Amino acid sequence: xxxxxxxxxxxxxxxxxxxxxxxxxxxxxxxxxxxxxxxxxxxxxxxxxxxxxxxxxxxxxxxxxxxxxxxxxxxxxxxxxxxxxxxxxxxxxxxxxxxxxxxxxxxxxxxxxxxxxxxxxxxxxxxxxxxxxxxxxxxxxxxxxxxxxxxxxxxxxxxxxxxxxxxxxxxxxxxxxxxxxxxxxxxxxxxxxxxxxxxxxxxxxxxxxxxx
Numbered sequence: 001x002x003x004x005x006x007x008x009x010x011x012x013x014x015x016x017x018x019x020x021x022x023x024x025x026x027x028x029x030x031x032x033x034x035x036x037x038x039x040x041x042x043x044x045x046x047x048x049x050x051x052x053x054x055x056x057x058x059x060x061x062x063x064x065x066x067x068x069x070x071x072x073x074x075x076x077x078x079x080x081x082x083x084x085x086x087x088x089x090x091x092x093x094x095x096x097x098x099x100x101x102x103x104x105x106x107x108x109x110x111x112x113x114x115x116x117x118x119x120x121x122x123x124x125x126x127x128x129x130x131x132x133x134x135x136x137x138x139x140x141x142x143x144x145x146x147x148x149x150x151x152x153x154x155x156x157x158x159x160x161x162x163x164x165x166x167x168x169x170x171x172x173x174x175x176x177x178x179x180x181x182x183x184x185x186x187x188x189x190x191x192x193x194x195x196x197x198x199x200x201x202x203x204x205x206x207x208x209x210x211x212x
Contacts, residue, residue: 010043017047023054030062033080045080049087056088067096071103078103079112086116094120107139111146115153123154130154131162141171145179152183160187160194167202181206 017025025047032044048055063081071078078100085093097117104110111133114126134140134147148166151159163184166172172180185206188194195203 010039010046013043014046014050017043018050023051026051026055026058029055030058034077041077041080045084049084056085056090059084059088060090060093063093063096067100071100073103074105074109075103076109079109082113082116086119089120091120094122097122107133107143108146111143111150115146115150118150118153123150123159124156126150127154127156127158127162131158134162134166135169141176144172144176148176148180148183152186155187155190157194157197160184160197163187164198164202178209181209 017029029044029048029051033041033048035041035044048059059081063078063085066075066078066081082093082097082100086097094117097113097120101110101113104113114130117123117126130147130151134144134151140147144166148163151163163180166180167177167184181202184194184198184202
């Protein structure tokens with residue numbers, strides 16, 4: 001089965017869950033976030049997001065429960081919940097997001113939490129560490145794409161400046177470079193005034209990539 005076929009099948013399944021089961025599916029979908037199969041977790045997460053406000057409330061309660069009972073180190077399930085609550089803009093989860101950062105040792109996992117914090121308006125507090133991770137950290141080529149996308153949610157001139165400096169770094173090529181450009185475009189889409197902060201060459205490369 002091709003990737004497009006898999007995505008189409010996934011979309012059909014998510015749509016069926018949302019349309020046929022609706023809010024009644026929320027408890028079982030949250031349980032499926034604990035499934036060993038990553039594809040099952042992704043389908044559950046997408047369905048929960050589409051169910052909107054009722055799902056947000058249930059996910060917030062689940063995160064509070066996990067936090068109160070004690071979150072295990074590098075618990076992937078927590079990241080699915082954090083990511084969803086970030087997408088929902090759930091500001092009540094702010095303190096929990098900050099408190100669970102110490103529970104994760106993998107940079108990619110920490111960046112999921114940073115992105116959620118950025119989505120709820122806490123991004124400017126993260127600019128120092130994100131700048132270091134993207135421009136100075138020895139592993140920056142390993143997760144530079146993730147750092148760039150976190151920056152794309154922080155509506156601040158410094159975000160664009162950090163991304164612009166990364167754009168001119170020789171080690172960022174191929175897919176990572178595209179993520180950096182995409183992050184810049186996302187910032188410009190949010191705040192067109194940032195267009196004046198980048199050069200013509202960057203704008204032309206964005207145009208050539210022709211993202212949807």
